[in-house]
């Protein structure tokens with residue numbers, strides 16, 4: 001079972017209390033973007049076996065969006081952090097590096 | 110004028126715990142920046158209570174203030190006093206980016222009480238209800254089987270539970286099934 005700590009409530013929420021929001025830290029391309037940029041924004045997603053960054057919403061709790069860094073193959077959670085950021089905090093990246101040397105995700109490593 | 114009644118109008122059930130529709134309860138949703146002194150003093154003037162900490166609820170004999178999210182509080186006040194309190198809030202917070210709304214009739218409120226109350230509720234929510242993990246003074250919004258609900262403890266043997274009025278019967282039935290005679294788990 002996947003359990004994530006909501007960074008706003010501080011409660012460890014069961015997956016059934018949350019709504020998944022897909023991949024984290026997407027750059028939005030809208031009006032004015034090229035067709036290729038818009039295509040990639042809409043369709044191109046990571047599909048890692050391992051470290052992944054996602055958006056989740058504490059739907060049955062405080063209702064807020066947050067981010068989670070976790071491993072898709074083991075359900076290990078490296079950490080959660082608030083939504084008001086465009087990249088993961090350094091302490092979470094350090095934690096992942098300590099546990100999974102050599103990991104990569106998009107341009108992060 | 111029609112006479113307001115609560116969703117299940119005082120329904121009761123006695124099993125391994127007692128379930129009771131608590132009747133009319135005044136509820137005000139207050140959204141805004143919880144760090145603003147103006148908001149704190151407005152809450153104080155309406156309820157006499159301070160702001161609860163994250164995930165908490167503060168109560169006295171007449172009401173409560175519960176933390177609902179980083180920008181939302183739930184004020185529990187006597188049903189008949191809601192309009193007066195709303196007017197006070199809206200006056201005090203006229204210059205703040207905030208919202209105060211009467212949600213009393215949008216919700217139902219139940220009590221679940223008795224020495225087995227913890228384990229009856231533990232059958233229905235994905236929350237650790239063991240003594241020490243959940244205690245009076247804590248507010249928990251979660252899911253109860255398939256619907257949204259929130260609860261807190263009045264004392265060691267009593268929970269108060271709120272849900273949307275449209276699912277009041279569903280929640281009451283859930284509680285009565287979980288509290289039926291002979292269904293003790295003795296988990297705690």
Ligand SMILES: [Zn+2]
Nearest residue numbers: 006009058062
């Ligand atoms: Zn939350």
